[in-house]
Amino acid sequence: MSVTLPSGNAPTGGHHPVQEGDVFNMRYQALRKLGCGAFATVWLCHDTRRKKHVAVKVPRSGESFAEAAQDEVALLRCVSSMKKKDRAGENIVCLLDDFKMMGENGFHMCLVFEALGPSLRSLMGNYAAQGLPLPFVKKSLQQVLAGLHFLHKRCRIIHTDIKPENILLYVGDKTLQKFLSDIVDSSQRTDLGLKGPGGDLGNRLEHSDLMSIEVKIADLGSACWTYKPFSKEIQTQPYRALEVLLGLDYGTPADIWSTGCLAFEMATGECLFDPRPGKYFSRDDDHVARIIELLGRIPPQIALSWKKSTKFFSRPGALLRISRLQPRSLCGVLVERHNWTRAGVAPFVSFLLPTLEYAPEKRATAAQCLQHAWLSSP
Known part of the structure; x- marks a missing residue:
């Protein structure tokens, strides 16, 4: 398991003091x-x-x-x-x-x-410059989407926090137990889940056969029932769906948006959206602006029907606090910034765009994502 450090002030209540051997x-x-x-x-x-x-x-x-x-x-x-x-x-x-x-x-x-291995974030630290190998990205996404399909359709659960820290690696029971035992016996490592680039654990994973590594969705600490959301504020900022940013009631499509962001980050080593606050605008303002720059104008019937529309928009499609946008395309970002070939870009973008549909009801489901040809292509 991994534990995510949330933003904001730490809550009241004490941690239980634990010593090794307790x-x-x-x-x-x-x-x-x-x-x-x-x-x-x-x-x-x-x-x-x-x-x-x-x-x-x-x-x-x-x-x-x-x-x-x-x-x-x-x-x-x-x-x-x-x-x-x-x-x-x-x-x-x-x-x-x-x-x-x-x-x-x-x-x-x-x-x-x-007990599982470290998080996907730990593995990504060793490939930060170029992203993970695409065969592993596709295999891992198939497993994440299969897990989400199970949660959404069979369990009626929204995970609400899909991100690399909450996707854990494992390599089969016997191998894993030996692997964990080696780490436990080593005085060099005291933290399996939070590794920086070049760490002992990450190097050992990097040199293993990547395609033998499986992934599992972890940390349902923020999850909720589809019919009973526990909180209006969900998801870690870079993976936050547009409907959540704008205050709309959310559902399982919010997890699919996060998965699209996860797919881009796994494949490129960079966040799809990494919003930052400015002198005259908030991090949320910047997030909405970056989404519009990449995916286009939010249709007025969507933007102005949402509860926080006046917080972001002065009129249909016009942001209140950010006037200059720099439109770009997913294809352009992948070709120009990440040096993908145009032949390689088109199938990936075809997979990503349905996960980032503005209207949640039009967004691809986990089952539909699993059927996309890009996931099964060599």
Whole structure:
């Protein structure tokens, strides 16, 4: 598991202090910290009953964190139940156990997951200049989309935070256990999930057979039911769908927008949208402007029907605080900035554009994305 550091002030409630060797729930012995965020820490542990490695997520103490953890458990139990019915959903991380723990800072609702490798972000750090090899990009996207199709259609769940940090790598049980054991025994590595370029773990992955690596969608901590959104503010900014930026009610298409952004970043090494605030405009203003520059004018019937339209637009298609736009095209960006051939660009752009449709109801579904010829091409 990986833990994402959210923006803004850290919430109240304390982290449970953990030392290597501590035992959770009379069963899970802490080996190494995998990640630490504002909401939880995640520990690589040895399950003394099953004799295997697991990842234990320990949220901060406090009622709000306990409720959020209980929501996550409910969502993950639904995933587990549907997996058993359908024999599908293998591309979603498995919840193995959950337990309650009282510590010096109060009550903690803990979750136990299968132990996986580092995040896709860790792997991408070694290919930052040129993006990941396209055969691996296509294979990984097939697995992410299969996972999303399962979540959307079978479980009625919106993930709400698809990004490289929440896509975890694994390489098969026996290989993985040996791999993790090697890392645990090494004094050089104390963090599996957050690696910088050139790190020991990343180099070992880089020199392995990339095509033997599988991926799984992890971290349903922000997920919600399709029929019961928990929050209006979802998604990490660069992967945030236009309807979320503009305050519209969202659904499963928001995950597809994020997946389109993920696909571009995997293939090029750069974020599709990387908005920055300016002196007279916000990060959200810049984000909307960058979207318009790349994908074209937002139709008035869409822009002005949305709840935050007056926050961004002075009149149909005209931004309030940013007057000068520099239109560009996906094809142009790939050819001029990333040195793709025109023959290679067209199929990829044909795959991307349906994931970035402005109107959510017109956006491609996960199932439709999976049928696109680019994903199965050599």
